[in-house]
Amino acid sequence: MAIRQAILRASRRANRGHIGSALSVADLVAGIVHALDLGRRPEEDRDRFVLSKGHAALAYYAGLQQVGILGSSALDEFCADGSRLATHPDRGVPGVSFSTGSLGLGVSYSVGSALAARLRGSSRRTVALMSDAELNCGLTWEALMFAAHHRLHRFQIVIDLNGSQAFGATSDVLDLRPIAARLEAFGFRVDEIDGHDPRQIREALEMPADGDRRPRATVASTKLGHGVSFMEGRLEWHYRPMTDDQYHQAMLEVGPSCDERSSTR
Amino acid sequence: MRRALVDALIELAARDERVVLLTADLGFAFLEAFRDRFPTRFFNVGVAEDNLIGLATGLGADGFVPFAYTMAAFALPRAFEIVRNGPVAHRLPVRIVGVGGGFDYGTDGPSHYALDDLALARALGEIDVFVPADAIQARDAVQAMSGCAGPVYLRLGTELRGVLPIPARAFEPGRIRTLKEGGPRSDVCLLALGPTAFDALEAAPLLEAAGIVTTVVAVSSLRPLLVEDIIRVVSGARMVVTLENHAVEGGLGSLVAEVMAEARLRPRLWRAGVTTRRFAPGRPSYLRAQLGLDASSLARRIGEALREP
Numbered sequence: 216m217a218i219r220q221a222i223l224r225a226s227r228r229a230n231r232g233h234i235g236s237a238l239s240v241a242d243l244v245a246g247i248v249h250a251l252d253l254g255r256r257p258e259e260d261r262d263r264f265v266l267s268k269g270h271a272a273l274a275y276y277a278g279l280q281q282v283g284i285l286g287s288s289a290l291d292e293f294c295a296d297g298s299r300l301a302t303h304p305d306r307g308v309p310g311v312s313f314s315t316g317s318l319g320l321g322v323s324y325s326v327g328s329a330l331a332a333r334l335r336g337s338s339r340r341t342v343a344l345m346s347d348a349e350l351n352c353g354l355t356w357e358a359l360m361f362a363a364h365h366r367l368h369r370f371q372i373v374i375d376l377n378g379s380q381a382f383g384a385t386s387d388v389l390d391l392r393p394i395a396a397r398l399e400a401f402g403f404r405v406d407e408i409d410g411h412d413p414r415q416i417r418e419a420l421e422m423p424a425d426g427d428r429r430p431r432a433t434v435a436s437t438k439l440g441h442g443v444s445f446m447e448g449r450l451e452w453h454y455r456p457m458t459d460d461q462y463h464q465a466m467l468e469v470g471p472s473c474d475e476r477s478s479t480r
Numbered sequence: 481m482r483r484a485l486v487d488a489l490i491e492l493a494a495r496d497e498r499v500v501l502l503t504a505d506l507g508f509a510f511l512e513a514f515r516d517r518f519p520t521r522f523f524n525v526g527v528a529e530d531n532l533i534g535l536a537t538g539l540g541a542d543g544f545v546p547f548a549y550t551m552a553a554f555a556l557p558r559a560f561e562i563v564r565n566g567p568v569a570h571r572l573p574v575r576i577v578g579v580g581g582g583f584d585y586g587t588d589g590p591s592h593y594a595l596d597d598l599a600l601a602r603a604l605g606e607i608d609v610f611v612p613a614d615a616i617q618a619r620d621a622v623q624a625m626s627g628c629a630g631p632v633y634l635r636l637g638t639e640l641r642g643v644l645p646i647p648a649r650a651f652e653p654g655r656i657r658t659l660k661e662g663g664p665r666s667d668v669c670l671l672a673l674g675p676t677a678f679d680a681l682e683a684a685p686l687l688e689a690a691g692i693v694t695t696v697v698a699v700s701s702l703r704p705l706l707v708e709d710i711i712r713v714v715s716g717a718r719m720v721v722t723l724e725n726h727a728v729e730g731g732l733g734s735l736v737a738e739v740m741a742e743a744r745l746r747p748r749l750w751r752a753g754v755t756t757r758r759f760a761p762g763r764p765s766y767l768r769a770q771l772g773l774d775a776s777s778l779a780r781r782i783g784e785a786l787r788e789p
Contacts, residue, residue, distance in 0.1 A: 259543070306570055312541060317565050323531050324566065327538015334500070334520070334544070354562070357531035365523075 218245050219442050219469040221277035221290055227462040229294035233302055235440040235452030237274040239377045239410075240344060243435055244271075244278035246416035247342055247373065253310055254284050260339050263312050263328050267321025268346035268375060269303035276300055276308070284310035319352030321345065322372060326358045329370035329430075340369045340422070348380035350391050356401070359430075363402025366428040372403075373419075375410065377437045379450060395434050403432040410435030442469045481636045482510045482579060484615035488622035489547060493518050496626075500539055504532045504550040506579065511549065529554045533562040533576070540572030552578030552594030552635055553585070560600055567631035568604050574631045581611065581635040581674065582725025582764075583754070589761045594635075595754050598673075599730020601633045602702060608632040609702040611674035612651055614643045617700055620651035627653070637675040637725075639764050644677055644698060654704035656713065660684050662695035668782050669695045669717035669747075671710070673702075673724040673732040679768065680723055682775035683782075690783050699732055710739050719748040719786055723773065728753040750785060752778065 222237045244266075251262035266275045276293065279285040285308070292298040299307045303316030312328065315321040325343035332339050349355050362370050376394065378385050391397065395405045404427055408415040419433040439453065440446025443465040457465060490513060493499040500521045501514050507524075515522040525532050529550050536546035548555070555578040556563060567574035578597055585592035601609045608628050612618040618636060625632050644650065646657050659681055662669070668687065672680035677698040687694045697713050699705075714720045720740065722733040733751025740749060752773060759770055768774040772781065 306541075313537070314565065314569055317561065320534060320562060320565055323534025323562070324538045324541070326531075327535035327540075328542055329538070330523075330535060331539045331542035331544055334539075335542070354530040354534060357526070357528040358534060361525055361528075361531060361535065 217469070218274065218277045218281060220466060221280060222273045223457070223462060223465050223469065225273055225277070225290040225293040227457055228291070230456045231294050231302055232452070232454045232456050233270045233273060234457065235446055235449070236268065236271040236346070238441050238443060238446065239437045239439045240268070240271045240274045240375045241277070241441070242411045242413060243344060243373055243375060243416060243437070244274045245281065246413060246420055247344060248278040248282045250417065250420035251340060251342060253279070253282060256339070259335065260337050262339050263325065263341040264310070265313055265315065265321050265325040265328070265341065265343045266304055267315055267325070267343050267349060268318065269315035269321065272302055272304045275304055275311070279310040318346065318349050319354040322349065322355050323358040326362045326367065326370060329362065329367045330365065332369065333367060338369065340371065342371045342373060342420070344373045344375065346380070347374055347376045347378065347385050347391070347394070350374070350394065351389050359398070359401050359403065362430040367430045368428045369422070371431040371433065373433045373435055375437050376434055377439045379439045379448070379453070381453060383450070398432040398434070402429055404429040405432045405434060407434045407436070410437035411441055444468060481612065481615050481618045482638065484618040485577065485622060485636060486510055486513055488619040490514055490517055492622060493521060496545065498543060498545045500544050500546045502532055502536055502546055502548050504529045504554070506550050529559045530562050533559045533566050533574070536574045537566035537570060537572060540567060540574045541570060545573050545575070547575045547577055549577045549579070551585070551592065552581045552597050553592050556597045556600040556633065557594065563607070564604055568607050571606070571630045573629060575625055575634060576631065577634045577636060579636050580638045583767045584638040584725070584764055586764045586767055587761050590757065595727045595757070596730070597635065598702060598724070598726050598732070602730055602735070606630060608653060608704065609635070610651070610653065610700065611635045611702065612700055613674050613677045613698055614641065614650075616643055617651040620649065621700070624651060624653050635674065639675065641675050641678045646698070651700055653701050654706045656706070656709050657698040657700070658695065658713065659698050660694060660696040662693045664716045665693065666695040666717045667692045667786055668719045668721060669697065669714050670721045670723060671697045671699055671713070671732065671736060673699050673722070673726070676723045676725055676773070679773065679775050679778065683778040686775060686779035687782060690779070692783065692786060702732065702735060705735065707739050710736060711743050711745065714740060714745060714747065717747050719750065719782065721750045721752055721778070721782060723752045723778070725773070726753055728755055748785060750781070
């Protein structure tokens with residue numbers, strides 16, 4: 216099942232929100248789980264994919280399901296009583312290295328994980344997917360400074376630049392533009408992409424072979440609720456679950472053509 | 481104590497290549513020996529306590545044993561939530577070293593005091609809490625951490641106060657040490673946390689001279705803590721006094737009060753500790769006297785309390 220359908224179906228079944236955030240990162244997650252080796256190599260050499268914006272866990276689970284790290288029926292347990300698959304990821308879930316949900320922490324954990332790889336002499340990669348609002352957090356910048364200072368070039372952040380945070384537009388709450396220039400000034404190698412274009416995502420996740428030792432930041436422009444017309448760019452879909460009618464409408468909109476696009480390798 | 485810690489860390493790191501030392505820009509004239517011996521396993525993360533703990537979480541999740549070194553005033557008070565969601569929630573062997581417990585950084589003033597760190601550590605629940613009294617206990621505490629699968633908070637003093645009169649194996653997690661035995665019918669049982677054991681030991685002869693039979697017990701860890709040992713030493717005493725360089729809320733005094741209440745023990749209890757935040761800075765010895773926590777103040781207050789009906 217394609218990632219957007221899996222997200223919508225699990226959300227409807229559990230009657231839970233955060234759909235907008237999950238749809239915003241759906242294409243990025245699909246790109247990351249396919250670009251990294253999350254399951255083949257021995258545990259210590261496997262790449263790490265950390266979802267720092269833990270509230271998009273639905274997309275994370277759906278992505279892990281796509282590459283077989285989570286079983287095909289795992290999402291049936293989403294938000295069930297006693298299930299590990301909560302609205303924020305837990306380390307006990309296969310493929311999840313860190314429990315996240317408290318914003319800003321995942322990036323710091325990820326840099327620690329990338330440092331661990333360096334100390335082990337492992338060539339594994341660490342990719343942290345974060346929200347643009349996590350750039351509000353001081354801890355995020357502490358972690359980025361450390362990664363740049365220590366030239367952790369196999370560490371990469373992917374920023375879900377949907378311009379929306381819990382209680383307003385990021386430009387109204389705390390305007391961080393120009394984001395790319397700021398990251399560059401902090402010692403990152405930055406690229407800017409369309410976060411819903413699989414080809415651009417794929418290219419951004421390739422390891423450059425030019426000897427640049429800077430860690431990387433991919434600023435991916437996205438839309439909250441992308442793929443479902445009545446959710447796109449609308450803040451309430453940070454919170455609301457769907458009614459049955461909305462669910463059927465949404466499933467129609469993310470139908471087969473979208474499936475193919477979002478699961479293209 | 482800091483010297484002992486660094487020596488113990490070097491010894492540990494030589495045996496165990498998982499050991500990594502991170503500091504939030506603290507350790508001048510102490511940590512250089514470790515840095516020079518293990519330059520690839522030493523990281524000064526800058527003035528960034530939150531990231532100190534976040535990085536340690538990342539390293540700990542990958543099989544390393546990170547020691548995160550900073551002031552007790554900042555380790556838990558500043559990075560509390562990172563500690564909770566990081567090493568504690570992930571159950572990782574992260575060792576948080578808080579230097580300068582209580583008002584040890586006396587003349588530096590209140591920004592540098594840690595009067596609430598133990599309350600925070602206890603509120604975290606699943607983190608061991610070691611408060612060594614002297615250099616030998618500090619060394620032993622580092623060695624004892626090898627047996628701790630989860631996180632540890634190690635609170636160090638900065639004052640040089642000597643060495644406790646106890647035999648080998650000076651520190652074992654959870655074990656208390658009787659420094660002076662007053663027998664089963666003591667008038668007062670003094671339970672002193674970490675370096676305050678020296679004040680309790682100083683108060684003992686003053687009390688005895690006044691005819692007050694005194695037991696002195698050193699407590700050097702709050703978690704684990706063998707509750708039965710606490711019950712055993714306080715049972716039979718007319719008065720129990722807890723002593724700590726910490727606020728009276730949430731530290732040893734609170735813990736002993738909980739233990740006594742649940743065990744239905746009813747001797748008079750005095751939780752000696754810091755009861756106000758409004759005091760002028762000064763050297764630790766000055767502050768102890770000002771706050772009524774030095775030996776003569778303790779002896780006077782205990783004598784008065786025991787004379788009350």
